[in-house]
Amino acid sequence: MKKLLLAATAAALLAGTWLAPAQAEYLKEHRGGTIRLLARSAAGTLDPHINYTDQGWQMYQPIYDGLVAFRKAEGMDGFTIVPDLAEALPQVSNDGKTFTFKVRKGIKFSSGQDLGVKDVVASFQRIFKVSGPTSGTFYAGIVGADKCLADTKGCTLEGGVVGDEAAGTITINITKPDAELLYKLALPHAVVLPADTPAEDMGSKPIPSTGAYMISAFDPNKGMTVSRNPNFKQWSEEAQPDGYPDVVQYDFGLSEEAAVTAIQNGEADWMFDALPSDRLGELGSKSMDQLHISPLSAWWYAPLNNRLAPFDNEKARQAVAYAIDRNTLVKLFGGKVLASPVCQVLPPDFPGHEDYCPFTKNPGAKWSAPDLDKAKQLVEDSGTKGQKVTIIVEDTAISRSIGVYLQSVLTSIGYVADVKPISSNIQFTYIQNTNNKVQMSVTQWYKDYPAASDFLNILFSCASFREGSDASINIAGFCDKEIDAKMQKALDLGVTDQKAADKMWAEIDRQVTDKAPAVGLFTPKRLDFVSKRLGNFKFNRQFNWMITQSWVQ
């Protein structure tokens, strides 16, 4: 792990040196103006310790900072961890269980308060005090986290997060080595907020920030104004670079159709929501220069309930995997430019990914065509022919059309299938709860951070399955003790040898895929439509488009 960290630091320094002059020149030339962003609705609470949405996380990047950060760089470089509020990457000791950070001096919050060690300690406690959505998973390995989870209000993380005011250091002790700890510390759920921030969901009240920008106004029904933090002085270009626009105006409430028109007319610069499918052809031909297609580490998949008939039968699950025509699904999503067929769990270009597809006409590395004969045979062999299957999908145009297509497929291989679209607001929790007896559903998973475990361990480990809970992310209810043990081994191996661990994850990916607890449908791509005036579009693989690294003048 130490080797890995040293290499990352060296690479970060090199990249930082190389980028610096270019940014300084551009800043002089393009600094200023207002970027106007559009979204159908706000991303929920403003509280970065609670908000768990793509939309929120993307917006927090120029606003908040943690001890470490994902590098604000284009493409895969965005997966690299760099020091942020810490002067350097941590000193790792105690067999990988103690991480010591030195907190930078001279940084101020937008409110004018100085950043200090006490703010860092209080922020870690606050993750538990506000019952942050990942407090029981990402941060449960910190010493004292178990007590904090049991008594959130009285959380002290004693012995877990220790601050030394005099030395200006923070020491984080964890119960067992964790190769992914730095990734977890770089997420918005671990950003540093002023120590006096109330230990409750701040909802619509902006919290002072250390980043280049701050939230100066917010109305969940109208919009959000993000302006420059008057107390910001750039300390690390790769962790928290200064931005180009003076103001980011994020307006809510316009439909996707109206948003496209606004961007075409130059009244807005970007929209968060997916482009309406009936505008793709027109935009793809007339506004090519304003479109940016970027790969995503994401997975559209159909979880099959491994604990309920007919999919408690492995052959029945494999039959569905053989029968689905991924090309058709890609078509429904907008075509090959916007999605790629997939069979396995780990997305392309992701740690541990090795091309693998057993459920296709010619099994091998890639999906080629559905094998309906094989699927029908497997349904016969499984003895599940004629059983009723209900597919639960989100009530959005794409999910509904995928559901209708899957219903056709299941009918063609011998099931009596129907499809139920339910509100997007509840579908994701509904399909997780075993009380709802969902047999099959359609959903998506977007990475939290670039590690194979973020897909395989989270979606298919026995621990991720919770009977009767709305938060049972192992939707398929898959639990294989052997695979579970292997995942644990891969996690442990990652502490000392990430490359070997990734090899192991590739093997686990194949094993999980073979058992077909869920059917991979396709890997989506992100399509960003921007105004003509917007320049310097940069897409970061971790948090998508870097908003304030683009200019509008």
Next chain:
Amino acid sequence: MSNVAVAAPRKTRGPWAVAFAKLARDRAAMASLAVFLLIVLACLSAPLYAKWAGVDPFASTLDAVIQIDGVDVPVMEQSTEGLGLGYTPLGPTWRLGNYFLGADSQGRDVMARMLYGGLSSLLISGAATIFTLILGTAAGLIAGYFGGVTDTVLSRFLDILWAFPIYLLAISLSIVTIAHGITIGPIQIESGSLWLPVIIIGIVYVPYVARPIRGQVLALRKSEFVLAAINLGVPGWRILWRDILPNVTTTLIVFVPLMMALNMLTESALSFLSIGVQPPAASWGTIIQDGQALLYTRPLVALVPGLAIAVSVMALNVFGDGLRDALDPRSKVRLGRD
């Protein structure tokens, strides 16, 4: 010698014959009836049309290719310009039996789905109307005739039902029942069944029928023939069945087209919101929903079912007005809350 001729006794027509004659003279009402019957006939022919056209209106056919003037045309056409983003469904061919109204985003024949959708919409609105009339009439008769506590309890229950905004109540009921259906004792209605929207729509409109019927029964309860029957010891259920019900029949008949129009609108709204008819089955509401995502490239997919709903509802309303004028010249029945 008397020159006065004795006039032959004139055959008087019954009230039903008078009403029908009056209705037959109402050109607007008869034209509306003809339009509505034409729509019903067209929708009834849905299975025949699908068979003749050789299409399955419920299965995704994204890779289908059809022939137009000897040329192979894909049902879903990929954009070939620029970045080649997105697929556009086939537009109207205006050839019966060959994607007359074009395809939807699943590559399905919109014309065939329109006919099947109309069948669902008509079936649901018709069945819901019968359901509403049975429940509403029973509630109105019982409340009006028995009075007292029975009337108070039933009337307050109807008031509560009436107090909810209709669509909110229908949406709430649909959401509750959509995933698991309804199970009442041995009766089980599965979640995808068309009976679900029938029951939900039927229930929410019960007060619309029950209230006017109760009012009429309250008046009839004091009429001489009812009082005489009571004094003669005729059982209550018999008085209700033989004496009172026939006297509210005209009101009920007038309700049929008007309720059906209302029910059709409600069904379409629920289906549009994905809580009525469930995919891949079609109703005019679900086709509008499908067409919403194609408004820019294939607006007809949403416009045609919208037009079908508008024409059907207008035809039913105009016919309902004519029927009311014919059967109830005093026009006692008014739908609405005022």
